[in-house]
Amino acid sequence: MEQVKSRGISHLRESILELIRDNGLRVGDKLPSEMEMTERFNVSRPTLREALKLLEMDAVIEARQGKGRFLSAGAALSIARPITKFESVSRLLESHKHVVETKVLGFGIVHADTDTSAALDVDVGTPLVRVERLRHAKREALVYSLDWIPQHLFSEGDPSQIDWKGSIVNMLAQLNLQPVASTAIATATMLPDAVVGLHGLTDFGPAFLIEETCFTVAGTRVIFARDYHRGSAFTFSFVRK
């Protein structure tokens, strides 16, 4: 195959990972030298080294001056879908074994209280759009969600005209407010009693609650969410280093 010019350091980093995979390298194995890789990928040595440093930082490989570079234990610690990957609940549920439906339990404009104002970096009392939803499959409740979005982000539109059954992340993307990252706190809890009573969720069991604030590229906080995931239906993976 014709050697392709690098399309950026990230792409080169992926190519190196692919090389590791294709050569079936195991922990402790030596990587090809820098010279060999510059020829293989048709890039300069400084450019290659930039990509290699990224893999070293990820603990995938380790460099030994004078000896070479070796695959480290971190290479095995790769998870396809770690909890640290940013994605919406709607997106998470796309891979559920059954068709998941969304029921909008409530919608309204509320004033920011101390929790939501701190999370969204707005003044207490600022108007927020609050959406309450339940994701379920085959009569089994999966995720109970509360989302707060600053109303002023809908400068042109009327929030009540929006179809809240869809992904809020996707909807905001269409307003040029694409959420791309978040800070989150997870804990094990039970659904609030009031929620259990009002919505007949007596068999939900323990919930994996993720409370998170989503940001755009520019750093604007656009969503504050509380997602209660049914404990028996979800696990979340991650690597610890």
Add this chain to the structure above:
Amino acid sequence: MEQVKSRGISHLRESILELIRDNGLRVGDKLPSEMEMTERFNVSRPTLREALKLLEMDAVIEARQGKGRFLSAGAALSIARPITKFESVSRLLESHKHVVETKVLGFGIVHADTDTSAALDVDVGTPLVRVERLRHAKREALVYSLDWIPQHLFSEGDPSQIDWKGSIVNMLAQLNLQPVASTAIATATMLPDAVVGLHGLTDFGPAFLIEETCFTVAGTRVIFARDYHRGSAFTFSFVRK
């Protein structure tokens, strides 16, 4: 202060973060140019670029060809103690507001079953040391733990002579088997009924279960652990990108 020659790319990365902090840069602010930073840190441009690429990969800064580098939203998304940081349960509990004590509920040599053999990469039937412990403070149970360690790792010692009240991570470190990373799965669940009954843990409530396999630098799997954290006592933070 005299300019200090770089002590590696990681150190340079930290110096750049320090520069960002000292200059009070905010999201959207422009970083000094590469030329300015090479002079400030007394390193070459390729070396500086390697460190900068690490920060770009972490979404702390973003580069625009022809324009400069800017602080991005990821810069704000730093958590002092994310769930992805590798640390033992003993270490986690050191920061608990009350003194935490460890009760060894059980100890024994067992045969690896299908779960533990898969997690520790040993044959089914392989002898494992199994330790059952409860961490509690002021009569409040905090973490119920099960740990499995391959018996062959204790080539010289007698596992029954070990004080299992301490940190297993620290104990293994003294056997030159320092665990440094792990893969983990988290979920919300309830303590097994048998455990609740036998140990009087009826008020434990929902548990944040982390099931994880710990590795040494060389990639050896040394611990398989199931840690049930009392949901009302623990939260876990992380960033999602």
Add this chain to the structure above:
DNA sequence: TTCGCTATAATGTCAGACAAGTAGAAATCC
């Protein structure tokens, strides 16, 4: 006021060089 051109600034990538560390082979010594 607008457009086009030029110069400057900044990142992206490259080639070549030297420093430092390591391993293995060859030569030397006892």
Add this chain to the structure above:
DNA sequence: GGATTTCTACTTGTCTGACATTATAGCGAA
């Protein structure tokens, strides 16, 4: 013949200087 030393080649670490590409500011002409 074995041990030690020296030499060579390989590899990563860091540097200098150069060119490519992108973006922007400023100036002059229309």
